[in-house]
Amino acid sequence: MLDIHKIRTDFPILSQKVNGKPLVYFDNGATSQKPQVVIDAISNYYKDINANIHRGVHTLSQLATDAYEASRNTIQNHINAKFSHEVIFTSGTTHGINLVANGFASILKPGDEVLVSAIEHHSNIVPWQMLCEKTGAVLKVIPMNEKGELILSEFDKLLSEKTKFVTVNHISNALGTINPIKYIIDKAHEFDAAILIDGAQAVSHLKPNVQELDCDFYAFSGHKMFGPTGTGILYGKEAWLNKLPPYQGGGEMIKEVSFEKTTYAELPHKFEAGTPNIADGIALGAAVDYINAIGIANIQEQEKELLEYGTKRLLEIEGLKIFGTAEAKTSVISFNIEGIHPYDIGTIVDKLGIAVRTGHHCAQPIMNFFQIPGTIRASFAFYNTKEEIDVMVEAVKRAKLMLS
Numbered sequence: 106m107l108d109i110h111k112i113r114t115d116f117p118i119l120s121q122k123v124n125g126k127p128l129v130y131f132d133n134g135a136t137s138q139k140p141q142v143v144i145d146a147i148s149n150y151y152k153d154i155n156a157n158i159h160r161g162v163h164t165l166s167q168l169a170t171d172a173y174e175a176s177r178n179t180i181q182n183h184i185n186a187k188f189s190h191e192v193i194f195t196s197g198t199t200h201g202i203n204l205v206a207n208g209f210a211s212i213l214k215p216g217d218e219v220l221v222s223a224i225e226h227h228s229n230i231v232p233w234q235m236l237c238e239k240t241g242a243v244l245k246v247i248p249m250n251e252k253g254e255l256i257l258s259e260f261d262k263l264l265s266e267k268t269k270f271v272t273v274n275h276i277s278n279a280l281g282t283i284n285p286i287k288y289i290i291d292k293a294h295e296f297d298a299a300i301l302i303d304g305a306q307a308v309s310h311l312k313p314n315v316q317e318l319d320c321d322f323y324a325f326s327g328h329k330m331f332g333p334t335g336t337g338i339l340y341g342k343e344a345w346l347n348k349l350p351p352y353q354g355g356g357e358m359i360k361e362v363s364f365e366k367t368t369y370a371e372l373p374h375k376f377e378a379g380t381p382n383i384a385d386g387i388a389l390g391a392a393v394d395y396i397n398a399i400g401i402a403n404i405q406e407q408e409k410e411l412l413e414y415g416t417k418r419l420l421e422i423e424g425l426k427i428f429g430t431a432e433a434k435t436s437v438i439s440f441n442i443e444g445i446h447p448y449d450i451g452t453i454v455d456k457l458g459i460a461v462r463t464g465h466h467c468a469q470p471i472m473n474f475f476q477i478p479g480t481i482r483a484s485f486a487f488y489n490t491k492e493e494i495d496v497m498v499e500a501v502k503r504a505k506l507m508l509s
């Protein structure tokens with residue numbers, strides 16, 4: 106078992122008081138907190154080796170380049186990509202998804218079909234709608250059931266030779282559902298469709314193995330896995346990345362430029378135009394090392410306990426309903442209390458030092474499905490404790506009394 110109280114000292118922010126109360130941070134689904142090693146990686150870069158990468162022959166430039174590329178290798182190993190050049194640094198999941206959607210504008214034809222699921226974040230809906238508008242392709246939606254699980258028999262029926270692209274998230278940010286992505290990937294491939302997995306929520310809870318999954322693309326953000334904001338990774342299979350056109354033009358992504366013709370750099374640089382976010386990219390590698398030092402199995406064990414305990418305690422509250430009750434679920438609890446607006450509860454518990462998310466969680470179609478304006482979402486990380494859950498439950502009870 107993890108020594109949670111010791112682990113919490115790795116995260117300076119967790120010992121803070123908010124509104125005079127000890128901070129209870131249950132908004133990990135929106136962004137996770139950062140351990141000192143990640144914070145240090147950022148400041149050490151600026152203190153010791155700040156220089157632009159891939160360009161200079163001078164020593165600092167080489168040190169910075171080595172550190173940045175070492176981070177890429179760390180991430181490659183973490184997700185088990187075959188080649189380091191299949192690991193593209195981005196500014197986040199949204200950037201990665203748009204890069205792929207933009208690339209498919211030159212591949213899709215009118216009448217082709219793109220499948221997304223009913224359980225997606227807006228980041229994994231809107232770029233595909235834009236792609237369909239541009240190309241005349243048709244967007245189809247894999248439906249979900251009342252528990253917040255995708256209905257696989259309906260997915261099977263939607264697949265046809267018209268299906269050119271499929272995309273689903275690995276874990277839903279709004280409901281916590283863990284989707285059966287291996288099944289979905291294999292089925293998509295039976296129809297020769299390419300598939301992207303939105304791993305934004307998954308990377309803090311599990312360790313995706315992209316070769317075993319056999320997905321064509323896997324996108325995620327650094328800030329949701331204890332790394333810095335403004336970082337992310339797009340994994341893509343080499344063959345697909347070679348096939349897609351560059352997303353942005355600029356420095357770094359070219360081989361040769363003349364006014365007649367420009368040729369593009371090899372992977373991964375073809376997709377990394379301009380000076381990247383060097384310090385934070387290096388710190389993302391530190392975050393991955395930190396996760397592995399804690400151990401994914403330990404993280405999962407702790408989070409499973411928090412999910413079970415939090416679910417049980419919250420359901421003691423009369424009139425409380427949990428949205429997202431999938432069999433396979435991660436440590437996210439989305440709930441409402443009958444007759445009370447989620448925003449009002451969020452505001453009151455904040456006064457008591459508790460950070461939860463309220464609203465539609467960038468997943469309005471899910472809220473429409475349940476016919477609710479939004480939910481209160483408590484999303485736990487391994488550094489959270491049962492005592493913090495007790496504090497939240499008491500606060501929610503108090504808010505309920507005040508509001509009803």
Ligand SMILES: *Cc1c(COP(=O)(O)O)cnc(C)c1O
Nearest residue numbers: 197198199226228278305306326
């Ligand atoms: C957070 C999130 C995104 C978007 O991530 P950004 O870091 O904002 O780019 C996409 N999909 C899911 C499931 C998310 O949770």
